[in-house]
Amino acid sequence: FKALSAASPLTLRIVAECPVTKARACDLILPHCAVSAPVFMPVGTQGTLKGITVDQLEALGCQICLGNTYHLGMRPGPDLIEKANGLHGFMNWKRNLLTDSGGFQMVSLVELSEVTEEGVKFKSPYDGKEILLSPEKSISIQNSLGSDIMMQLDDVVSSTVTGPRVEEAMHRSIRWLDRCIAANKNPDKQNLFAIIQGGLNAELRKACLDEMTQRDVPGFAIGGLSGGEEKNDFWRMVTLSTDHLPRQKPRYLMGVGYAVDLVVCVALGCDMFDCVFPTRTARFGSALVPWGSLQVKHKQYAKDFQPIDPDCQCPTCKRHSRAYLHALFKSDTAAMHHITIHNIAYQLTLMRSVRQSIVEGRFPEFIRTFMKRMFPSPDQYPSWAVDALASVNVTLE
């Protein structure tokens, strides 16, 4: 079912709300197709999901995936992509795309020259030239990419940083949000999401939430987390954020992708997630399963003739055994592709099951079953997860 809202390129329909936790099941109507939430969005950094064709991605049921403004802005550049009919045309992906602003890469990847009110100045890794990524420039690139959801350029500070820099970054992110909104050439086709900052400081976060929710943006991301901070601080900032975000707009928790984190943060009220972990770990032979992960390259699987997960319906598990994949890793790159397919299937299936349980009013039960399967015994449940779930009325054993 595809619908393009005449008024806005994003419509959120809340299909069900969990009466116990803060979880919701929604339909997110975007320009290219409807997206069932809660949703995990695989990351296709450079205009491709590593080793997977768009047909394979579509067949797995993916309705939205990510592209990376920083990488694509460098190579092949916005002008070429515009000539190719946007990123959709360039990679031939017919469903939805979300692009981040390039802000995170400024911090994580490149030699940071300077952050000023103007924007982020950095050195290009390809020719050493200095480049300024301003809110206007980031939006301009994203307009050329033509993504269905664009992210504002935020002043990104590592979650382990404390002190006045965090407050400065929070305020600047608000000002940059306004500049991004003003710079968006395609408000009727491309959605611009704000990104809530404030680090691990509740006051700063609250201040940011108060300000940003006054802007009429179609959705909000919770940023500045998932960067190595203590999990105890992490979940508290997530739940504080969802407490103060409007019900009728999607909540996108950036950089979250471990199964436990996904389930808990859905309970805390988040709708959308992205993370490189499932696809990256696949290339190292790590297959995600309901009871953790399986290192296919390890000797113990050389003669294991079961599929990765006997209950999994993905193409890899329907055809191949752990032993074959183990052998294949010694000979061909296709081994990585098989695990990538499996891991994406795992993530998407997990979210589908989460959504179904919310729709059917049994999400708390789902959470308990999920945790039991994932951890050998209750004393191994991560305490942050136990606390976070307790905060939304779900008690684990």
Added chain:
Amino acid sequence: MKLELTRVVQGRSRLGVLKGLGRTGQHSLEVPGCLLHTHVGTVPHLTQETLHTLSNLTSVTQVTLSNIAEHQEVLEEFKDGFRKFAGLHDTVLYCSLHDPATPCPTGYTTNKTVSVWGSGGRIELTVAKFMALQKTVQPDWYQSMADGETWQNNTSRKRVRKSVDRTLAHLDECLLVHQKSQELEGVEMFGVVEGGDILEERVRSARETAKRPVAGFCLDGLQMGSMDRALRTQLITAVTKELPEDKPRLLQGVGQPDEVLACVEAGVDLFESFFPFQVTERGCALCFSFDISPDPELAGRAPHAVLGLDEERDTAGETQQNGDFNLEDQTQMTSFEINLKDKRYQDDFRPLVEGCGCYCCKNHQRAYLHHLLVTNELLAGVLLMIHNTAHYHAFFGALREALANDKLDLLKRRVLRESGRQT
């Protein structure tokens, strides 16, 4: 297996069908044709899904002991054969000794053993171990153990003679074991013709091998080194003259289109398809034309599109000819392909080959492939492997059609014009 020839052109080039393949005999393979090159049963870069975007896939999948030998213990525990282990589609399984795309170190062959190199290093094979492997792999057809280490420069006559003698001895031993094995009932074996670059040895090897009860013949030791092409063709012609007409001839290690044509004319029926893989690995796409259909628009002057392709060919050839254009160095770019990393493809929004029906050409453009290669993305290998395999298969289809319609010369001129070489 049964070879049914429909035409023999000028007493040499054969057209037909190899029938009765596989355990139940329900598969067939058109000849001249190619096998499907794999690593441990997987076409490089491809999963079964991406593989099956290809229509008209050849019915025979090739696996090599150099990939498989190290997994012998695993296969023995699995018990149900390699096909099932790899989750293969319904295909005929052919097992060769070496991987044609990976030359292996020389100097390790003895009177009783040959060596293959797996991911963990060298594995030495006696006939006993070789046959034990065949019993666990359970192919539909395999080549007998052989000593083919004669492709280097200046291999001595003595060494060449040894390779022929050893290969015949291995063949006889393999046959003995084969005939006694229940596990290998219904499985076919090919004898291997050796002889280096020495005509008399080639003829001797062919005659002797032909006396044994084999289902067909592999022609080995002709793949690399500095062997003159004319000499190679001469040797193959002399060999096929000694071989029975009703049994297939598989040439190992030769895959470039112009060489395929020359070798078909010398009496070869089957080829390995490692060439599209090599092209893929250097980030290139096959695009040589094999279209000889009489199109009124094409008569007289070639249309712009065709000229355009030729221009690419010529300039590509030029950049190669700065140094040595070493014909035998199979890792070097040939004139049958375009190098998609080249800047000129950055904003080229055409498919790899106009009119190619493969998944890559139907869905993607040169500019996208260029981007994937420049950014070292894994998808480049997937898409190029699909296209190159499709193009190569289609070439063989065109070859068979040319043979059927007496148009082989026309095809040769078309293909060789692409390469800028004379016949």
